[in-house]
Amino acid sequence: MTFVEFSPSGGLFQFSAQLAGGVAAGGDAVDFITGPDPELGPTHPGVRMRPVLPTWHPADEKPIGRLAKKARRVLRAGQRALAWLVVLALLRRSRPDVVVWSTWRFSMDALGAVAARRLLPRSTIVLVAHEPVPRVRADTTKERHGRVLDPALERAWHSVDAVFVLGEEARAKVHERWQVACPVVVIPHGDEAALRGDAPVPPCARTGPVVLFFGAWTAYKGIDLLFDAVPAVRHKVPDARIVVAGSVLGVDEAALTARARALGVHARPGYVATADVPRLFGEARVVVTPYRRATQSGVVHLAYTFARPVVATAVGDIPAAVRDGETGLLVPPDDPDALAAALVDLLTDADRAQSMGDAGAAWLEAEASWTAVARRVRETVDRVRGAR
Known part of the structure; x- marks a missing residue:
């Protein structure tokens, strides 16, 4: 073959x-x-x-x-x-x-x-x-x-x-x-075991209130929606840290990074080397995919590889991978208030985040x-x- x-x-x-x-x-x-x-x-x-x-x-x-x-x-x-x-x-x-x-x-x-x-x-x-x-x-x-x-x-x-x-x-x-x-x-x-390698995966209880958006910055992935949700997240979780990492494809990098600075979001534009992936996911308590459309997302499976829950918009085939209330939380697309509420839910409950992350890892091993x-x-x- x-x-x-x-x-x-x-x-x-x-x-x-x-x-x-x-x-x-x-x-x-x-x-x-x-x-x-x-x-x-x-x-x-x-x-x-x-x-x-x-x-x-x-x-x-x-x-x-x-x-x-x-x-x-x-x-x-x-x-x-x-x-x-x-x-x-x-x-x-x-x-x-x-x-x-x-x-x-x-x-x-x-x-x-x-x-x-x-x-x-x-x-x-x-x-x-x-x-x-x-x-x-x-x-x-x-x-x-x-x-x-x-x-x-x-x-x-x-x-x-x-x-x-x-x-x-x-x-x-x-x-x-x-x-x-x-x-x-x-x-x-x-799964994404090849990216995890032998890196230890700390439990969610040992992470801070960190949200990770990982992957290419493209128009359909809703980074602007995540930015719209940041003030509401910070209102409930003042020490929340939002990390946005990935290559830039077809969007205004300068405008996005300027808005990230204004919101206190840690923006990391540029391709993420495989050696850096374990640290980014290991530090996160929750991974977010606020997409406007999708066929499927490798980021969801990458999150499960590191036993991290996912907050995702219910678009395309994402609901088949993110089981609402079990491996993560689903919200409507283009709804920053619902997105913020779901993120706050998991940022303020590390045990629930860990339970969902473990369920995602178990589903990945059993079925994917x-x-x-x-x-x-x-x-x-x-x-x-x-x-x-």
């Missing part, structure tokens, strides 16, 4: 790397094709990591001027095209039984997937669709369309033998948007381990191969 992940770091890479380890643990030989200096090594001895693609890390997004940004965009388009040529050459040479794609973002991704289908008519090709539709980078609340992109994606979606999504709402979106005939199978996100995810992937692949 061959996994292809163009970026050698970030959430999609981490998901694919850990899924590859789960598949290898089940007895499959796994190749993992990615870019330079992957932030995670093989998560199982059966995974052969191949960092051969001329791509880049999300952490390479340095602030630059407008002309330099345009030049970088052209350079990276060339790197992406070259990376696809490398991928196609490797696949043609190895002719794997199974190819696993990740989310397609660009027209060349879709065209590359179609080319791979032609090169590998006997291989089983599957897609893990973290996003059922591409999103506008500058405003991720909007779908991305284009005269080349739309028909290319249409062909790519119909070139695969199975699609994996992270929730029932995402599954419905795939059928509505792409009308594929192949199986569309829901899988859980999996990488062993369970890999088993579902393998069962689907075997069924598809048997039907061909």
Whole structure:
């Protein structure tokens, strides 16, 4: 089985790397094709990591001027095209039984997937669709369309033998948007043990009243909603500490950091290295995901990996992972008062926070381990191969 992940770091890479380890643990030989200096090594001895693609890390997004940004965009388009040529050459040479794609973002991704289908008519090709539709980078609340992109994606979606999504709402979106005939199978996100490593996890009772927002700062993730809730949280919990950490994508970083300073929020813009993740989650009493939309969230599973409860908005497939009153608290979207009340509830009751965090960790181990995810992937692949 061959996994292809163009970026050698970030959430999609981490998901694919850990899924590859789960598949290898089940007895499959796994190749993992990615870019330079992957932030995670093989998560199982059966995974052969191949960092051969001329791509880049999300952490390479340095602030630059407008002309330099345009030049970088052209350079990276060339790197992406070259990376696809490398991928196609490797696949043609190895002719794997199974190819696993990740989310397609660009027209060349879709065209590359179609080319791979032609090169590998006997291989089983599957897609893990973290996003059922591409999103506008500058405003991720909007779908991305284009005269080349739309028909290319249409062909790519119909070139695969199975699609994996992270929730029932995402599954419905795939059928509505792409009308594929192949199986569309829901899988859980999996745990984030590779990010936790051997780091000790302090209990919630030993933390201060700390709220953590973790992940990319994008338009749909509702950082402004969290900021709206801060005064009400501080009114009830004067020593509450709000931490916002993650890379900045398509939002006004200067405006957000200025507002964070005015509110006394600890803002940490920029990609968070894996080595820093255990400290951020270990210091938090509660993790917050105030999203306006979502398919699913790896941050929820990351919180459970560290036995932390989650306060989340009830959007998309989030309610399937955040069990209200059991592993966290759900609030309506765009309701800062409800968000503040839920945060105060857990900040002022460390025992309840710990109970919910423990329940999240137990649910993750029982129903969403990488062993369970890999088993579902393998069962689907075997069924598809048997039907061909």
